[in-house]
Amino acid sequence: xxxxxxxxxxxxxxxxxxxxxxxxxxxxxxxxxxxxxxxxxxxxxxxxxxxxxxxxxxxxxxxxxxxxxxxxxxxxxxxxxxxxxxxxxxxxxxxxxxxxxxxxxxxxxxxxxxxxxxxxxxxxxxxxxxxxxxxxxxxxxxxxxxxxxxxxxxxxxxxxxxxxxxxxxxxxxxxxxxxxxxxxxxxxxxxxxxxxxxxxxxxxxxxxxxxxxxxxxxxxxxxxxxxxxxxxxxxxxxxxxxxxxxxxxxxxx
Ligand code: 3Y8
Ligand code: NAP
Numbered sequence: 001x002x003x004x005x006x007x008x009x010x011x012x013x014x015x016x017x018x019x020x021x022x023x024x025x026x027x028x029x030x031x032x033x034x035x036x037x038x039x040x041x042x043x044x045x046x047x048x049x050x051x052x053x054x055x056x057x058x059x060x061x062x063x064x065x066x067x068x069x070x071x072x073x074x075x076x077x078x079x080x081x082x083x084x085x086x087x088x089x090x091x092x093x094x095x096x097x098x099x100x101x102x103x104x105x106x107x108x109x110x111x112x113x114x115x116x117x118x119x120x121x122x123x124x125x126x127x128x129x130x131x132x133x134x135x136x137x138x139x140x141x142x143x144x145x146x147x148x149x150x151x152x153x154x155x156x157x158x159x160x161x162x163x164x165x166x167x168x169x170x171x172x173x174x175x176x177x178x179x180x181x182x183x184x185x186x187x188x189x190x191x192x193x194x195x196x197x198x199x200x201x202x203x204x205x206x207x208x209x210x211x212x213x214x215x216x217x218x219x220x221x222x223x224x225x226x227x228x229x230x231x232x233x234x235x236x237x238x239x240x241x242x243x244x245x246x247x248x249x250x251x252x253x
Contacts, residue, residue: 001026001066002025002026002066002067002241003026003027003063003064003065003066003067004020004025004026004027004028004065004066004067004068004069004241005027005028005030005059005060005063005065005067005068005069006020006027006028006029006030006043006069006071007030007068007069007070007071007072007079007083008029008030008031008041008071008072009031009032009034009038009071009072009073009076010071010072010073010097010099010200010202011175011200011201011202012071012097012098012099012200012234013029013071013072013097014039014041015234016069016071016097016234016237016238017029017041017042017043018042019234019235019238020043020238021042021043022042023238025241027043027044028043028044028045028046028063029041029043029044029045029046030045030046030047031045031046031047031048032047032048032049032076032079033047033048033049034137034155035155035156035173036155036156050082050086052082053082053085053086053089054086056082056083056086057085057086057089057090060086060087060090060092061090065090065092066092067092067093067094067095067240067241067244068083068086068087068090068092068093068094068095069094069095069096069097069237069241070083070084070094070095070096070097070228071096071097071098071237073198074098074099074101074196074197074198074199074222074223074225075196075198075222075223077222077223077224077225080096080225080226080228081225081226083096083228084226084227084228093229093240093244094228094229095228095229095230095231095237095240095244096225096228096229096230096231097230097231097232097234097236097237098199098230098231098232099198099199099200099232100199100232101197101199101221101222102197102198102199102204102207102219104219105211107211107214108207108210108211108217109214109215109216109217110216110217110218110219111216111217111218111219112219112220112221113218113219113220113221114220114221115220115221115223116134116138116141116220117141118220119194119218119220120141120142120144120145122218123142123145123148123194123218124145126147127147127148127149128148128149128191128192129148129149129151129188129189129190129191129192130148130149130150130151130190130191130192130193130194131150131151131153131184131185131188131190131192131193131194131206132150132151132152132153132194133153133193133194133195133196133203133206134194134195134196134220135153135154135155136152136154136155136156136158136162139152139154139162139164140162140163140164142164143162143163143164146164146165146166148166149166149167149168149188150164150166150167150168151167151168151170151184151188151190152164152167152168152169152170153169153170153171153172153184154169154170154171155171155172155173156171157171168188170184174202174203174205175201175202175203175205176202176203176205176206177205178205178208178209178212180205181205181206181208181209182209182212182213184209185206185209185210185213185215186213190215191215191216192215192216192217192218193206193207193210193215193216193217193218194217194218194220195207195217195218195219195220196219196220196222197219197220197221197222198222199222
């Protein structure tokens, strides 16, 4: 009897949840609880951390999970590392459902940095008007460069405003549109976009908007994650679920 734990929080995770529900495969989608009202899902949802590797391994055993799918965001590096270790401890198969990194196209002006801290350092210099499209969790790190006007976009209204002396805040959840992001960049006279290399379609609009408006992008490359089986399409994960855990090696016979 298959019983999937799907670590979610991405467009791809929601697409896979719809496929699993349509096939009647028992699955639970897990959120960290970062946002006030996560999207409804067609499968049961659990919200909150597991309590590190040990907590997740215990959950996998206690809930008799047969397959672990890590469909978290490429920047959720701690969750992904924990998933690899917990699946090993619990002796169940794991696959990551992720998306390829974005690659600059003709007409793009990208500068790559390897971390959020490097992005902060790269903003030293005279005042600019910067769209900081990184969400809420890292906004305060940019207080080290207070000379800029920042356009922020959060999923939820924050309990308190971030410590950035000169900022505008937009509260909106993706997926976003090119037209909407072009209008946003023009309305705020943005001259630089800072982005994580998240990949996928849900956050891509701002990059296409920047290209159309000939704006430069400071692109933060994604953190390293441990080696693991990976898929880019929800349908590939369905095929994996049908076969993983049945081979002699995984069945241990
Ligand atoms: C809680 C679940 C779906 C998933 C939708 C995707 C697309 C829209 C684009 C910009 C970039 C950003 C941010 C972003 C996008 C999708 C996807 C994606 C980027 C929700 C969601 C959760 C989160 C957490 C949230 C972070 C924040 C990051 C905003 C739901 C809506 C910037 C990442 O306030 C906070 O604490 C927000 C935290 C982690 C990064 C940050 O540092 O602030 N995502 N986003 C998940 C959980 O609790 O487990 O509320 O429904 C999911 C989505 N956000 O099912 O359709 O697939 O990536 N999310 C980035 O890519 O840079 C916005 O503004 O252009
Ligand atoms: P993270 O830094 O890698 O994880 C920190 C801790 O949060 C984990 O150790 C775990 O707590 C808990 N956690 C993370 N994802 C979880 C999930 N799906 N279910 C249950 N617990 C989870 O993660 P993050 O970057 O904060 O991302 C949190 C969530 O937002 C993820 O679902 C991710 O897919 C989504 N998201 C993140 C981004 C981003 O830019 N980081 C963008 C879009 C969506 P315990 O150790 O207690 O288990």
